């Protein structure tokens with residue numbers, strides 16, 4: 193597919209201040225109010241994207257005068273001062289749910305014949321509840337295609353208004369559309385919801401925008417909205433940055449352990465999606481709520497259960513982020529997002545699975561079971577859904593080989609998404625205290641050692657094989673007749689033993705290059721490496737060497753987590769267990785393949801469950817599954833990632 197985008201991971205903390213495009217939801221509400229107002233409104237910070245262009249074109253076809261300054265995100269709208277009149281008009285809402293559902297009740301208030309249509313994807317989205325409500329109010333409308341969907345033809349004679357019941361359990365947009373049109377109805381409108389609405393904050397946003405244009409909505413209880421008849425008055429207003437779009441950048445900070453600030457959003461923002469920052473905070477990130485910004489600093493990503501009914505546009509963001517969590521993340525309350533641009537729950541479950549992430553579909557949400565060792569790149573489908581593309585792009589921050597198919601679908605709400613994300617790629621200058629360490633961790637048989645050695649050559653940096661040091665201590669213990677399980681004696685010995693690990697390994701000046709690799713030593717080394725005393729001694733030496741040499745490619749099990757948690761580049765190299773066993777077996781066939789596999793499993797278990805510095809994917813590290821890659825491919829991938837963050 194030529195409309196595919198191969199992403200390059202960050203492998204380092206995302207960093208920066210993002211200025212986001214305007215909110216789609218805010219823009220489209222303001223555009224419609226301005227179009228119905230008396231006088232000229234001036235909107236700034238406007239979003240220009242497919243969904244808002246659809247609304248713009250529609251209000252122009254209804255007779256509003258529009259002057260758009262796309263470069264400065266500003267727009268002037270001179271309104272109709274009331275309900276529209278039309279004759280045989282066709283309005284194409286394209287892919288836009290807001291445009292179509294906001295307009296339908298307004299068209300019903302007008303006079304003349306009009307057809308509301310949209311792209312095939314929009315035609316298959318639900319409209320039934322709104323159609324029924326309008327019919328009950330006396331509107332003459334006909335579904336030209338499937339019942340309950342677009343295209344819809346109206347023979348409008350104005351609408352008196354009065355009282356209406358409606359369900360907002362599929363979409364709150366049905367209610368927002370009715371509220372926005374209600375001042376045009378001579379009797380106004382009392383809307384009674386038959387049950388609690390989804391996405392309630394969007395109803396609040398509608399009320400706030402209507403108030404900005406001079407109409408107040410009364411909300412006597414959580415299920416009734418009363419809109420008096422009246423006139424919208426032109427207003428000058430600033431559209432807020434898009435809070436749903438902000439979720440991707442906040443998540444990027446969290447996933448990469450970076451720090452990202454979004455200006456123009458704050459606790460009192462009109463948009464409910466700012467609450468995504470609360471979710472990140474509960475997961476372990478640090479969030480600063482400024483007067484006119486929100487800043488997220490990545491830290492832990494714990495697990496948890498989150499009900500996103502009120503801000504479901506961030507559900508896919510959370511599902512993608514969950515791939516990097518410490519434990520399960522369950523998202524509930526979002527069954528209705530199956531009827532958005534695509535079935536978003538099924539879409540995420542399928543695409544996460546392609547990237548090695550287990551996700552379980554539930555009727556009203558999903559559960560993500562993260563296993564960082566299994567992450568792998570894949571060609572990801574987006575189903576024409578901008579949020580699929582933007583969410584799945586988050587995986588690519590720490591997983592190479594992620595390709596986003598049909599990435600252009602982001603144009604629906606955020607044409608510049610990918611360049612904005614790229615703007616957060618950190619650039620580090622290794623100098624002074626910042627040591628250019630590339631931390632390469634991973635289990636045995638992952639290809640890590642070969643990769644690290646070649647990467648060091650490629651980058652012209654020193655190479656440190658820290659595993660050889662632990663092996664050297666095991667050799668020294670056996671040579672000295674010390675039981676490697678005797679923690680104090682082995683620690684004492686480690687302190688006294690001189691170990692050199694360049695091309696060859698020397699223990700107190702004696703070459704032990706071959707000896708450290710024998711099966712006997714491979715058996716003992718996990719015991720030695722689980723000894724906190726030995727670790728303390730060796731970690732101190734590792735830090736000292738790397739610092740003295742100004743950095744290098746350092747491989748081991750705890751480099752990114754313990755030895756250099758601030759390394760400017762961190763990778764976790766892994767491979768599927770069968771592949772790792774086969775590789776080890778091919779290296780030396782002293783043991784059977786089954787024994788090699790058992791041995792690896794045993795060492796994985798000891799290494800990853802020991803209390804002191806267990807083998808884990810370091811926070812923020814890129815995860816490279818080498819199962820289906822050649823060594824050279826892995827090395828080039830790592831080298832290009834390293835170069836993308838390190839300035840010469």
Ligand code: DC
Nearest residue numbers: 636658659662717718721748749750
């Ligand atoms: O990478 P290797 O197989 O040579 O590592 C030998 C052992 O040392 C292995 O059991 C993990 C352990 N090790 C460690 O605990 N910390 C490191 N930084 C490197 C290796």
